[in-house]
Amino acid sequence: MTDRSRLIHAALSRVVDPEIRKPITELDMVGAIEVAGSTASVDLKLTIVGCPAADTIERDVRAAVLGVEGIEAIDLTVGVMSREQRDALTARLKGNRTSAFGPDSLTRVVCVTSGKGGVGKSSLTAGLAVSLAQSGLRVGLMDADVFGFSIPGLLGIPHAKPTRVGELILPPVAHGVKVISIGMFTEPGTAVSWRGPMLHRTMQQFLTDVFFGDLDVLLIDLPPGTGDVAISLGQLLPQAEVLVVTTPQAAAADVAERSAIVARQTGQTVIGVVENMAGLVQPDGSVLDVFGAGGGEAVASRLDVPLLGSIPLSVALREGGDSGMPVVLANPDDPAARAITELAATVAGRGRGLAGRKLGLSVT
C-alpha cells in the first residue's frame, strides 16, 4: 500500500457500518485502494445484496475519502461479498459473541418481570433502555414477551425488520438501543401460539444468532408470570439480574413475588422492585392513588430487596408509548420521566461485581 492509500484506509477506518456498528475496515468491506493523481479508486464490498445501510455507507465512504488531503475525486466500485467472504465475516463476528452473555461476560443482563400483565413492564423496560443509552451505555433490548410483544411500537419502530447477514441477525436500532423482538419475525395480524420447546429454541437463537456487538447492558422484557419463557431464560442466563415490576395494588404484589421466586430458583439475582402506576399528581397538586399504595414496598420487603423506584401514573408516559417516543425523550421533565431516569441511574450504579467471574488474566 502506498502512503496515500494508507491515508485513505485510515480515513475509511472511521466509517462505521450503521447496523453492525463496527468500522468497515474491520469488517473486510474495503478491498483494493489505488490512487492516480488526485483520484482515488476504492472497492467497497457490502455484506449482502440490497443491504439497507448501503446508501449511508456509500455516502460516508465518499465523504471520508474526499476528506483526505490531495484527493479530489473518487471512483467507487460497490460490490457484494462472496459467500465465502460473508461466512468468514459472520464466523469472526460470532466468535466474539458466543460468550457475549455467558457467566464470564462483562455485559450485564437484566430481566424485567412482573406477576401479571398490564402493569407497565414493557413501557418501563423501553424507558429504562433509552435512558441508559442516553447516559452513554451501550444497550440492547430483547423483547421476550412473545405473546404480547410491544417493544417495537413503544420505541417507534413497529415495522422494523432485522437484516440477516449469513446466519447473523442484525437488530434494528431505535433511540440508540439495539432492539430485537419476536414481533419482527411474525406477519402482521398473526398470533404466536408456540409451546415450550419452540419458545426455548427462539430464546436460544435470540441470544446466539442476534449480533448485539459489545453491550454494557442487555435488558430483557419477559412475558408476565412464571411461564416457559421465564424458565428457559432462567436456564440460559442463570447469572442474569432480575427487576420486578408491580403496581401499588396488593393483588398485583402477590403475583409479582411469585415471578421473583421462580427467577431465584434458576439462580438469577433479584436486584429490586419497581412500583409503577403510583399516585397520579393532579392539576391542584394533590395526589390520587388510583391503584392504592404500598404494593412495591410490600413486595420489596417480602423479597428482602430494595424498592428501586416508584413511577407515577402519567398521561405523558402513556402518550409517549403510543407515539413511539418514550417519555424520557419526549417529555423529560414529566414526573414519570424523571423517576425513570433516576431508576436508570440506580440500576446502572448497581453494576454486578466481579465475584465469581474469570478476569481472563494469565501469569506470564
Ligand SMILES: Nc1ncnc2c1ncn2[C@@H]1O[C@H](COP(=O)(O)OP(=O)(O)OP(=O)(O)O)[C@@H](O)[C@H]1O
Ligand atoms: N406510569 C404509567 N402511567 C400511565 N400509563 C401507563 C403507565 N405505565 C404503563 N402505562 C400504560 O399501561 C398500559 C400497559 O403498559 P405495558 O404494555 O407497558 O404493560 P405490560 O406490563 O408490559 O403489559 P404486558 O406484559 O401484558 O404486555 C399501556 O397502555 C401503557 O401506556
